[in-house]
Amino acid sequence: MLGKTAGGLYWMFRFLERAENTARLIEAGFRIALTRSNDAESEWKSVIITSAAQQAFEARHDKYSSGNVVNFLLRDPENPSSVLSVTKSARDNARLVRTALTTEVWAAVNETWMLLTETLKRPIPETELPAVLATIRQQSALVRGALVGTMLRNDIFDFCRLGTFVERIDSTARIIDVKYYALLPSPSFVGSRMDNVQWETILRSVSAHRSFRWAVEDDFTAPAIADFLILDDRMPRSLSHCAAQLVNNLGHLAKDYGEAMPSHVLADRMNARLKDRDIGSIFDEGLHEFVGSILRENAAIGMQIETDYRFNH
């Protein structure tokens, strides 16, 4: 496979994952704005910070209002991480690697781009926002379904999955990073309105506020939520699950190519840090510091994959 093709596949799926994650963040923010309007502005601000877009946002808007944030994250072409921009980037990458994709995957991405370009042409009124966000989630499920259902399990598939999980680790880690204070086990917060709002947002941003109840017998406590997001292998957006997937897909590549690369060593190391841990030891280490280091390691793994598999040079 061409190095460029591997890069195109990897980035196509990073962008698709980003579109989906952004839609989830907006959904969580919107929910807060609807139900607890006093907290809306600060909630929208943390959504923007989680998307790593504070500077770009503030250059364009004075106020963290629902309208401004939703518009910026969904359809601002000047925001390279808006759903509109990343969908176009995903589709450009898909066009670049078209020969590596099944017709179903290509058509799903192309259709997603056509549909979202049309849907996001005009500002989205509040009444239509839930439907638009649902469309974004549905479309990304369509692409994922086509990928899982029709692609050969070879190096092409592995590069797609690597993009998905590097992006997902980044997203989940950012959510924890921005909200880490709400997850700290401080007895004075328990049961207060503030942490309840925060916990709900956190779980909603990863579409897990229902699965948490099913999977975790524990009550809504900060350590239980942190444990769920960081260490619970069953949770498809947890750091631990995604790190294991990275190791798994890199393992396939190593077997396929008969050679392990430096990125494999980095991924193994990150994975090991997330295995056989309990959440208490992470709190001892410092939650903020821990998540910060995962973000850095994940970025380093992404860059090392690009080098190892010659995406650009």
Place this chain on the structure above:
Amino acid sequence: MDNDQAHFDEMLGATGARPPYAGYDAWFSAQDRTRLAKKAAEAEAFFRRTGITFNVYGQSDAEERLIPFDLVPRVVSSSEWARLSRGIEQRVRAINAFLYDIYNRQEILKAGIVPIDLIAKNAAFLPQMMDFNPPGGVYTHIVGTDIVRTGENDFYVLEDNARTPSGVSYMLENRETMLQMFPELFSKIKVKPVSDYPKSLRRSLEASAPSSCEGRPCVAVLTPGIHNSAYFEHSFLADQMGVELVEGHDLRVVDGHIAMRTTRGYRQIDVLYRRVDDDFLDPMTFNPSSMLGVPGIMDVYRAGNITIANAPGTGVADDKAIYSYMPEIVEFYTGERAILKNVETHRCSEPDALKYVLENLADLVVKEVHGSGGYGMLVGPAASKKEIAAFAAKLKSNPGNYIAQPTLSLSTVPIFTKKGLAPRHVDLRPFALVSPSGVNITPGGLTRVALKAGSLVVNSSQGGGTKDTWILED
């Protein structure tokens, strides 16, 4: 139908459907119009979803457009095709012989048949190709000959696209679409298949590999990238052949060969089907600012370590001024009369011809010698007085840049409209593959159709559409 009887309609003669269309006509008259209209809309949605689009230069908002597809096929009988394909093969062989001669001994210039100026002053002539024999002696591996028809037995070659002809993906996709929409038609009417083209193309390219190549040759398609107007076709062909689609920045010279950067290191390429123009192929030899090519590829080529298809410098043969000498060129190299006719062509570089052209602009089609895609041409009968005057000024300032041809009365084939069938002018581009083992012409081609009533411009960049082209079995 309109009552314009001046044009030869390929489907409907004076007494009903012409024989090749008899089967289709019978089927069509039994169809429900509403159902057909629905099918047409389905086809469009299918093309859009699968991204069978082209990019239009100079249009930033509507980056990708569909080429409109008309569901009425263009039908050619097997005896008509036999003659056409014989004529194309003869012409393609002559063009290869001509190119070899031009880049070696130049007998045809010495014999005074083609004026030396036409070569020496030709921008498509590449001195770097002199005294060099490309692998297998093939210059034009892929040719798309544009043919028009004016009557029952009158076929003319309009252009010999010998550089990088495009459109073959539409030939294949149009047939796929017809098969999906109207499978019953193909069980009633025996149509020669076109689906072997990608396999034949790969075989033909492999057969043209350098003689030093060991094992199965590695073929790749070189594209300028996703913004090129024909990107869909480039990726389609690579995919259908099962070979890599590369861009210049994927390639470099490694140990005297061209190699592509893969996830596991560099891998040698033996045959490069390039869809990048000569100018951009090698910044070290041609346009130094090109980012699309591969620095040093011409050295590798001249060392005999890669096949470039089509060979650099083939454009000298599809120049519109050279075109006017094609009957002589065919006779010079094959010793036979040309089977396919040339359109009478006035070379504006000649004073008498220029005078005639200026006096008759309103009746002529004037084209740039190196132009393509329908850009920069004047269709006299369709032009306003103002446009004609402006064109006359351009023509006078640089006569050598133009040729003029009479406006041919192009044949029509009906298209499907809301009001039923309506005749529209068509042309035909069959595709010929050339390798050291012979010439292979896929039975079919791309039929382009002018969608506006009366229009003679079929180019997709100018609002033309396409049709499936059927060559009937005997």
